Amino acid sequence: MAGEVIYEVKNVSKRYGSVVALDGASLKLHAGEVIGLVGDNGAGKSTLVKVLSGAHKPDGGQIFLDGEEHSWDSPRQALEAGIETLYQDSGLAPHLTVSQNVFLGRERFVKGFFGWLGFLSKKEMEHEAHRNLEEVGIAVPASNRSVSQLSGGQRQAVAIGRSVAWARKVIILDEPTNHLGARQAGEVLQIIKAAKKKGLGVIFISHTLPHVLEVTDRIVVLRLGRIVKDAPTSEFDGDTLVGTITGTIQTIKVEGD
Amino acid sequence: MKRSVRAFAAVGAVAALSLLATGCSSATSTTEEEKLSIAFVMGAESDPFFQAMKVGAEEEAAAQGVELIWQGDPKNYSPETQIPIVDAVLAEQPDGLVLIPTDPTALQASADKAIAQGIAVANVDTHVNDLSKIVTFITGDNKDGGAKAADALAAKIGYTDGGKYEVVVGLTSATATTNVARLEGFKAQVAAKYPGISIKDVAYSESNPEKAATNVNNWLTKYPNLNGIFAIDGTNASGAASALEAKKLTGKVALVGYDAYPDNVAKVKSGVFTALIAQVPAEEARQAIKALVEYIKTGKTSIAHEVVIPNFTIDANTSDADLTKYTYVATN
Amino acid sequence: MTDSNQLAAKVRALASNQSTVLVGVLALLTLVFSGLEPKFFSVATANNILTDWGSVVLIAVGQTFVVISGGIDLSVGAIIGLSGVVSAYVMANVMGYDGTTKAEDAYWPLLVGTLVSVAVGAIVGLINAVLINKARIVPFIATLATMGACLGLSVIFSSGMPIGGPNDFNLISAMNYDYNPLSVAVIVVAVVVAICGLFLHKARFGLYTYAIGSNAFAARAAGINVESHITKIYALSGALSGLAGMYVYIRLGAGSPSSGTGRELDAIAAVVIGGASLMGGIGRMWGTVLGTLILFTVQSGLIMIGVAPDWKKVVVAVLIAAAVAAQTLQKKNGQR
Numbered sequence: 042m043a044g045e046v047i048y049e050v051k052n053v054s055k056r057y058g059s060v061v062a063l064d065g066a067s068l069k070l071h072a073g074e075v076i077g078l079v080g081d082n083g084a085g086k087s088t089l090v091k092v093l094s095g096a097h098k099p100d101g102g103q104i105f106l107d108g109e110e111h112s113w114d115s116p117r118q119a120l121e122a123g124i125e126t127l128y129q130d131s132g133l134a135p136h137l138t139v140s141q142n143v144f145l146g147r148e149r150f151v152k153g154f155f156g157w158l159g160f161l162s163k164k165e166m167e168h169e170a171h172r173n174l175e176e177v178g179i180a181v182p183a184s185n186r187s188v189s190q191l192s193g194g195q196r197q198a199v200a201i202g203r204s205v206a207w208a209r210k211v212i213i214l215d216e217p218t219n220h221l222g223a224r225q226a227g228e229v230l231q232i233i234k235a236a237k238k239k240g241l242g243v244i245f246i247s248h249t250l251p252h253v254l255e256v257t258d259r260i261v262v263l264r265l266g267r268i269v270k271d272a273p274t275s276e277f278d279g280d281t282l283v284g285t286i287t288g289t290i291q292t293i294k295v296e297g298d
Numbered sequence: 299m300k301r302s303v304r305a306f307a308a309v310g311a312v313a314a315l316s317l318l319a320t321g322c323s324s325a326t327s328t329t330e331e332e333k334l335s336i337a338f339v340m341g342a343e344s345d346p347f348f349q350a351m352k353v354g355a356e357e358e359a360a361a362q363g364v365e366l367i368w369q370g371d372p373k374n375y376s377p378e379t380q381i382p383i384v385d386a387v388l389a390e391q392p393d394g395l396v397l398i399p400t401d402p403t404a405l406q407a408s409a410d411k412a413i414a415q416g417i418a419v420a421n422v423d424t425h426v427n428d429l430s431k432i433v434t435f436i437t438g439d440n441k442d443g444g445a446k447a448a449d450a451l452a453a454k455i456g457y458t459d460g461g462k463y464e465v466v467v468g469l470t471s472a473t474a475t476t477n478v479a480r481l482e483g484f485k486a487q488v489a490a491k492y493p494g495i496s497i498k499d500v501a502y503s504e505s506n507p508e509k510a511a512t513n514v515n516n517w518l519t520k521y522p523n524l525n526g527i528f529a530i531d532g533t534n535a536s537g538a539a540s541a542l543e544a545k546k547l548t549g550k551v552a553l554v555g556y557d558a559y560p561d562n563v564a565k566v567k568s569g570v571f572t573a574l575i576a577q578v579p580a581e582e583a584r585q586a587i588k589a590l591v592e593y594i595k596t597g598k599t600s601i602a603h604e605v606v607i608p609n610f611t612i613d614a615n616t617s618d619a620d621l622t623k624y625t626y627v628a629t630n
Numbered sequence: 631m632t633d634s635n636q637l638a639a640k641v642r643a644l645a646s647n648q649s650t651v652l653v654g655v656l657a658l659l660t661l662v663f664s665g666l667e668p669k670f671f672s673v674a675t676a677n678n679i680l681t682d683w684g685s686v687v688l689i690a691v692g693q694t695f696v697v698i699s700g701g702i703d704l705s706v707g708a709i710i711g712l713s714g715v716v717s718a719y720v721m722a723n724v725m726g727y728d729g730t731t732k733a734e735d736a737y738w739p740l741l742v743g744t745l746v747s748v749a750v751g752a753i754v755g756l757i758n759a760v761l762i763n764k765a766r767i768v769p770f771i772a773t774l775a776t777m778g779a780c781l782g783l784s785v786i787f788s789s790g791m792p793i794g795g796p797n798d799f800n801l802i803s804a805m806n807y808d809y810n811p812l813s814v815a816v817i818v819v820a821v822v823v824a825i826c827g828l829f830l831h832k833a834r835f836g837l838y839t840y841a842i843g844s845n846a847f848a849a850r851a852a853g854i855n856v857e858s859h860i861t862k863i864y865a866l867s868g869a870l871s872g873l874a875g876m877y878v879y880i881r882l883g884a885g886s887p888s889s890g891t892g893r894e895l896d897a898i899a900a901v902v903i904g905g906a907s908l909m910g911g912i913g914r915m916w917g918t919v920l921g922t923l924i925l926f927t928v929q930s931g932l933i934m935i936g937v938a939p940d941w942k943k944v945v946v947a948v949l950i951a952a953a954v955a956a957q958t959l960q961k962k963n964g965q966r
Binding site: 343344345346348349372373472499500501502504505506507508509511512513515516517518519520522532533536537539540543544559560561562564626627628 | 667669670672674675677678681682685778781782784785788789790791792793794878881882883884886887888889890891892893926929930933934936939940
């Protein structure tokens with residue numbers, strides 16, 4: 042069901058001083074595929090996310106997007122190449138409106154001289170933000186409302202909707218269901234499914250294992266900076282997943298060298 | 299790379315701060331063995347009064363062939379900043395110390411410490427509580443300056459007994475000791491000689507000439523018949539002058555200022571100021587250094603134990619020679 | 631929704647609108663001061679207040695950008711002094727601008743002086759940005775350091791005394807009120823403030839400023855070059871302070887090293903009274919404009935009604951505390 046390999050890292054490593062945060066991790070993501078990235082605290086998940094999103098440069102290893110090798114100097118570069126990242130709890134600027142958040146970094150300008158000066162086309166962005174969010178199945182009351190006036194669930198929906206709407210190739214979601222109620226988390230999972238249907242590659246990082254089991258096609262388990270298991274979701278149930286994460290179930294490496 | 303930029307910037311910031319802490323002044327260079335050295339710790343470098351004093355100190359030090367160690371806080375006139383500066387200077391073991399104590403009680407211990415080290419100490423402008431072991435104390439007379447200002451104002455507004463006159467006074471703050479002394483002298487003189495003058499209001503400029511202009515602007519609106527303004531220091535003088543110029547009231551409202559900044563002296567001639575009361579900081583410094591050098595060399599001095607140098611009134615009739623003598627000199 | 635509900639909602643919206651409240655406060659102050667001192671209600675007073683407003687609103691506008699971005703700039707007052715002194719020095723010693731300069735020859739030196747003044751401010755702003763971005767010094771300390779350095783440099787440049795302009799050319803005529811509360815200089819300042827307001831509220835420059843103050847992490851994730859934008863903000867604040875330095879030069883007819891003393895606190899007070907949050911992300915240009923106006927209305931009013939000068943500080947302190955308290959209450963009501 043998954044398409045071509047769209048995003049790949051080979052043998053990437055990252056150390057902070059003497060601490061090895063990531064040790065030769067390799068990972069393949071296909072178009073239309075959802076990968077669950079799980080592991081205990083300190084297992085290297087957030088480091089891998091930062092490497093994938095361009096926030097950190099790995100010390101070693103290669104990164105391929107659509108088969109072409111890349112080296113991200115900044116998140117902006119990765120973003121422009123089509124990789125959207127939603128960070129844990131920090132996706133939106135609360136004092137900006139919904140549409141300002143959706144278009145942040147991708148503003149539309151008025152025509153002519155004033156556009157050249159950086160004057161914004163507010164109406165156009167409000168209108169389009171509304172439409173974009175609706176397309177991925179999010180009903181937000183009004184796109185000119187300040188995000189601080191939204192509920193936690195609404196905020197998260199806007200943040201994810203924003204990423205899905207803009208992503209062209211890959212979307213990385215770091216703990217998107219954190220702090221959400223059951224119904225709101227369900228909505229988020231629906232959006233992930235919508236992204237998958239759009240043909241995006243999705244990397245879903247979460248501690249909430251039932252969510253991971255529900256929405257992913259494949260699960261990658263990190264422990265102490267290494268990928269210890271990479272297998273189709275159907276091979277796991279709740280108990281085996283917990284066992285793999287904590288290390289009580291012995292694993293063999295399935296990929297890499 | 300990034301770290302080195304960071305370190306460089308941090309060093310820069312620290313350097314900027316320490317430049318301030320040490321008072322930006324230049325005269326702390328190497329000591330030649332045979333030369334006497336005189337340390338001069340003043341109040342606040344940014345005050346033109348001390349800048350003018352520095353000119354006199356440098357001239358006299360050069361004339362006497364002694365090394366001058368000029369120190370003081372760049373901005374704050376306070377014992378908290380001055381005491382550590384005195385301590386640092388004493389560590390250099392000068393032969394003499396001219397101290398302008400920012401507080402008579404707080405700096406007493408510093409003076410005692412210097413005397414105990416065998417350093418000859420003089421006070422200028424202000425003094426420590428115990429003058430008995432101080433070689434000499436030389437000061438300008440601020441009370442007398444206030445009285446002179448009252449005389450100049452009264453003359454300009456054509457004071458006659460039985461008349462009613464309104465004046466205001468621009469101060470820098472409620473606690474500046476020179477301000478207080480000048481105001482005292484001014485009030486005493488008004489009460490004694492010009493009972494028809496009533497001091498309607500005082501306000502503070504907080505060392506900012508623009509705030510001084512604001513105060514005068516509002517007074518001119520409130521007191522349309524205002525006769526005169528006593529601007530008690532250089533900052534207030536600058537602000538008051540510009541306010542009168544803006545409202546085209548120069549010459550119509552009498553303005554007596556303080557401190558002979560070159561810019562203000564020029565405005566005496568053009569009629570903006572009725573008069574400027576000038577202190578003689580350079581002369582104070584000269585006499586202090588002279589006294590110390592004599593004392594160090596011979597164990598006594600020809601200069602009296604307490605010297606009061608009167609303030610000088612600059613007005614339209616002041617001779618060019620006197621103008622040159624009393625106008626504060628820029629040091630660069 | 632019924633008509634009465636709509637009306638109630640409108641009234642509530644109006645009451646929660648910061649600008650409306652500030653205009654109300656301003657009207658109330660004018661009323662009280664005029665009642666206590668009839669001469670307060672006059673063209674002359676309006677001119678007094680607007681003339682004071684002209685210099686401080688410039689640094690308050692810069693401060694608005696800085697505060698919205700989550701920073702603070704303590705160097706603005708010291709820049710007024712330094713830029714005024716340096717440009718006065720250049721005009722006097724390089725351009726030969728002195729007491730004999732005729733009015734018609736004065737415009738060229740004045741233009742150069744203005745450029746020098748703005749450039750000095752912008753350079754100090756850039757130094758602030760380097761200290762903040764590269765050395766990772768918090769804005770409070772970084773700008774405190776440059777403030778000190780600027781104060782020291784102004785004294786070195788000027789020997790602590792004002793550097794004078796010409797005597798026969800009345801520069802101050804630009805500030806002269808005669809029959810009009812608005813002088814040329816104040817109108818120029820108002821135009822600059824309006825342009826800054828447009829860039830804050832209508833253009834990407836302002837949007838990024840809010841975004842960084844609101845959530846710098848999110849701004850970075852959205853691809854905004856946060857360091858570069860911070861640099862622009864501090865350079866702008868410095869440049870506006872330099873312009874304020876020229877304004878004060880014109881007002882005083884001289885560049886004085888102490889002419890910005892304490893103004894950083896006035897600017898911060900005006901911005902906070904105007905409703906900005908020192909935590910970042912919140913603030914309006916109208917708020918700053920009105921906050922500055924309120925500040926100087928109070929200062930003028932207190933002198934005019936004859937309140938002892940020491941009480942002025944107390945009143946301003948109470949105003950700031952009230953503004954912050956109002957903000958906190960609004961925030962509480964906003965979070966349902």
